[in-house]
Structure formats: structure tokens, C-alpha cells
């Protein structure tokens with residue numbers, strides 16, 4: 001290859017989880033007012049789609065930015081094992097203090113993927129989460 005080429009590589013996983021939008025920094029009344037039906041005490045669920053995008057050099061020897069098999073292993077550990085078929089607020093300590101909004105789930109996943117990503121000539125570029133077919137959050141580590 002004549003020069004270094006940079007590519008953006010994406011992989012998706014899907015997880016189902018229950019949650020309730022509730023903030024320990026708000027009163028009961030403020031929670032009801034802020035989150036409406038999503039603050040119902042018995043919670044509700046979503047089938048989330050998570051897309052992780054890695055930015056990096058295409059290795060001239062292997063033709064890969066990162067082996068998708070390695071990325072999948074990392075996403076299974078950082079996302080599926082922790083969040084799939086869980087009650088986010090009860091099973092994941094991070095969400096006992098941070099409301100389980102899609103924004104906060106994106107930040108949580110970003111930090112977890114970063115921690116579990118094998119070292120290489122690439123970087124975590126973006127986490128994109130679809131909470132419903134119409135609700136999406138993009139986080140890039142800012």
C-alpha cells in the first residue's frame with residue numbers, strides 16, 4: 001500500500017434490558033414531572049441496538065483495522081455480559097446513581113469498551129445507541 005489509510009469500522013450488538021428513569025437528585029414529585037410515564041415504579045423495557053465504531057489504520061500486512069472477532073469479544077464482555085437481560089437500575093451499580101437514560105448508557109458503554117479494547121493502531125471513535133426505532137444517542141467521548 002502506497003500510504004497509511006485510515007478507515008472506520010463498525011460492529012453492532014443487541015441487548016434487552018429493563019429500566020426506570022429516576023434520579024436520586026430529584027424529589028419523587030420532580031421525578032414524576034421530569035420523566036412522566038418512564039418514571040413508573042415498575043419500570044419498562046427496551047430492545048437496544050448498540051453500534052461501536054473504531055477508527056484506525058488499515059494494517060498493510062493483514063488488511064484489517066482490528067479483527068472483528070476481537071472487537072466482538074470485547075463488546076460481549078463490555079456490553080452483553082453486563083447489560084443483556086438485566087434490570088439496569090438494580091443490576092448495574094453505575095445506574096443506581098446515574099439515571100439510565102440512553103445518554104448515560106452510551107457513556108457507560110464507551111468507558112467499558114475503552115477498558116476492554118485490545119491495544120492496536122486504532123481508537124474507539126463512537127458509540128451509537130438506538131433505544132427505540134426513533135430514539136438514538138451518539139457519544140464520542142467528549
Ligand SMILES: Nc1nc2c(c(=O)[nH]1)N=C([C@H](O)[C@H](O)COP(=O)(O)OP(=O)(O)OP(=O)(O)O)CN2
Nearest residue numbers: 021038044045046100101102103104131132134135
Ligand atoms: N433524553 C432522553 N429522553 C428520554 C429517554 C432517554 O434515554 N434520553 N428515555 C425515555 C424513556 O426511556 C422511554 O422509554 C422512551 O421514550 P419515548 O420516546 O416516549 O419512547 P416510546 O417507545 O414510548 O416511543 P413513542 O414514540 O412515544 O411511541 C424517555 N425520554
Ligand SMILES: [Zn+2]
Nearest residue numbers: 019038044046
Ligand atoms: Zn425507557
